[in-house]
Amino acid sequence: MSSFYCIVNTPGVPVREISVLASRDDARATVEARTLAGRWPGFETVVVYDGERLVAVISNPSLGFAEDPLPLPDLAA
Numbered sequence: 001m002s003s004f005y006c007i008v009n010t011p012g013v014p015v016r017e018i019s020v021l022a023s024r025d026d027a028r029a030t031v032e033a034r035t036l037a038g039r040w041p042g043f044e045t046v047v048v049y050d051g052e053r054l055v056a057v058i059s060n061p062s063l064g065f066a067e068d069p070l071p072l073p074d075l076a077a
Helices: 026-038
Strands: 004-010 013-020 045-050 053-059
Touching: 004 026, 026 045, 026 053
Parallel strands: none
Antiparallel strands: 004 013, 004 045, 045 053
């Protein structure tokens, strides 16, 4: 069973909120986290986890963060 949750970080107050997400997969958890981010004006990041596994990071573009991650090549051996 998955245990999705997210951590809301605000400027100057890391880990302002921890919220459990009722999701069954990564995509749905990310959608729910975006909805939660909409209720936190001025949020810095919302970080989504499945247990200890990082799923997604949602950044606030109004604070100067990029909306989409930078494209990095996969250089794994």
